[in-house]
Amino acid sequence: MSKPVILTGVRANNDIHIGNYFGAILPIVDMAKRRSADFDINLFIPDLHSFTTPIDHSKLYDSIRSNARIYTAAGLPLDNQAIHLYRQSRIPAHSELAWILDCFTGFGEMSRMTQFKDKSRKFIDSKMSEDELTNEQKAWDTIHTNVSVGLFNYPVLMAADILLYSASYVPVGDDQTQHLEFTRDIAERMNRKFGDLFVVPKPVAQQHQFFGNDQGLRIKDLVNPTKKMSKSDDSGKGVIFLGDEPQAAHKKIMSATTDSLGKVQYDRENQPGISNLLEILTLVRQDAGKDVSLEQTISQYTGMERYGDFKRIVADEVAEFLANFQARLAAVDEQAIEDKLESSERDMNLVANETLHRVQTAVGLRR
Known part of the structure; x- marks a missing residue:
């Protein structure tokens, strides 16, 4: 080349x-x-x-x-x-x-x-009971039998x-x-x-x-914001897929895990849920062509005390992002x-x- x-x-x-x-x-x-x-x-x-x-x-x-x-x-x-x-x-x-x-x-x-x-362990965790997992030999037998080369x-x-x-x-x-x-x-x-x-x-x-x-x-899971958003989430409640209906995504944001502190702040350690929503809001605004940084989003909403109102702002803009993206996807040649x-x-x-x-x-x- x-x-x-x-x-x-x-x-x-x-x-x-x-x-x-x-x-x-x-x-x-x-x-x-x-x-x-x-x-x-x-x-x-x-x-x-x-x-x-x-x-x-x-x-x-x-x-x-x-x-x-x-x-x-x-x-x-x-x-x-x-x-x-x-x-x-x-x-x-x-x-x-x-x-x-x-x-x-x-x-x-x-x-x-x-x-x-790690992936082998997740596989056997999904296949074996707690009693079986305590048997190390049985766990390895399960890997050897079921995990692919x-x-x-x-x-x-x-x-x-x-x-x-x-x-x-x-x-x-x-x-x-x-x-x-x-x-x-x-x-x-x-x-x-x-x-x-x-x-x-x-x-x-x-x-x-x-x-x-x-x-x-790295966007985090909406239900458990200490781990990254993953396709392997069986419930789907913490994940927003590109194919989700905008209103379904809206509901997921409104149900996102936050905290009991009652004040919007960017603090990954103590307020991971709110911090995750601030990042998501920044990203969907950037995708919409807005010249905005994470720092600007944080500055705009820091101190806001009604989590429901903040979630609704994020949910509205995520729903709009999905509607726009899905329209672009439908129009590809x-x-x-x-x-x-x-x-x-x-x-x-x-x-x-x-x-x-x-x-x-x-x-x-x-x-």
């Missing part, structure tokens, strides 16, 4: 909520528009990652399409030739390179991945996603930094053994310095999206296959 590469993507299953939108999708789109003059932007849809945990496979294809539509509704310029929008599964080199890298990866390395341990080694596929395109910069959250470090480790290991096969991504500290504030705020996907996938196959052939030659599969 002619310029340095930034690579990023958002998993394509389940409904996308406003935490995903403001914390990942919108910052990605803004970053792509600002940096595309100096970088190639690889914005991929990681659909092969989508079923490392159980999903409804009958909905996956539509979720993949929805992912591309949401990027477009968020303002992604489909006519920008430096921005490449593509589906991971349409580039077979991802899977083949992942297998080759698997064979140079230690079982112990993957066993130490905290995301695997795909969940265990998906950091290797993530490494292939990055290394195929010589990506230097990959914006990742705190939960993915261990995987980025593994990508660096496996790239350096292969380079030592076979020569200069891969561009090694920048270290995590340099990634954070490079992207700065590009990665957005489906053919333009299809054309962009197909042209990007043609280009990305050429780049990925060149890297894969170099690796295949190094390991003895090609002359």
